[in-house]
Amino acid sequence: MKRALSIVTLSILLFCSCKNSTEKVVEMAAETADDLHKTTTPDSINIIPIEHATFILAHKDVVIYIDPVGGTEAFAEQEKPNYILITDIHGDHLDVKTLQGMTLDSTVLVVPQAVKDKLPELKLKDLVVMNNGDTRDFQNYSIEAIPMYNLRPEALKFHEKGRGNGYVLTLGGQRIYISGDTEDITEMRQLKNIDMAFVCMNLPYTMTVESAASAVLDFKPKKVYPYHFRGTEGMSDVNQFKTIINKENSDIEVVQLEWYK
CATH class of the missing domain: 1.10.12 (Lyase 2-enoyl-coa Hydratase; Chain  A, domain 2)
Structure with a gap:
């Protein structure tokens, strides 16, 4: 080959x-x-939803925690992470107490600068700061930091451009997009060759189901996982999200996991 x-x-x-x-x-x-x-041919990747924006990706001997919050008890039955990725400073993405309760001496923590500025001293294998547009190759995978921000005038106060990161991982032969807290920004719509996409949709903080579906129809991932869909008025309609997408493109598989118990 x-x-x-x-x-x-x-x-x-x-x-x-x-x-x-x-x-x-x-x-x-x-x-x-x-x-x-x-x-x-991609390798199998195990996805373990924890809650809301928090989940785990596991491939062979690589274990990646995304936005671990909720206390160490939420991860008691999980393997220890080789890597932790944090997208933003808000409490549903960054939980200092959860990090302090974990054993992280063999863990690489990847964060934007705004998150680093809020971290206490932690015993880590390494702390890597990535900001929008940065790329980094690790031993077992690579990562790109993608912008995440609001577009609607009434929501600009929640997520300013340049502060937080979405991420695109290349792991096990697959490209995995993690949106973080964002709306249907140009940088999302222009993504290419995405195998798995985790896309947020909750008001008033991120975007509507319709906006999320519209963006997904533009960048056409093979699979899309709606996540981060609890807002101030309850849950977004992920079934409607699936209906909109598959009405226009039946090749995109919409996968609904159990994010809220």
């Missing part, structure tokens, strides 16, 4: 050298990467 990829890449470079076209190199390389993504 590696040899085949090398041949494809070499062929592209030779062809483009003859044409003396840098633009052609970029275009064909992008097409090759897209084809490889489509033909690569």
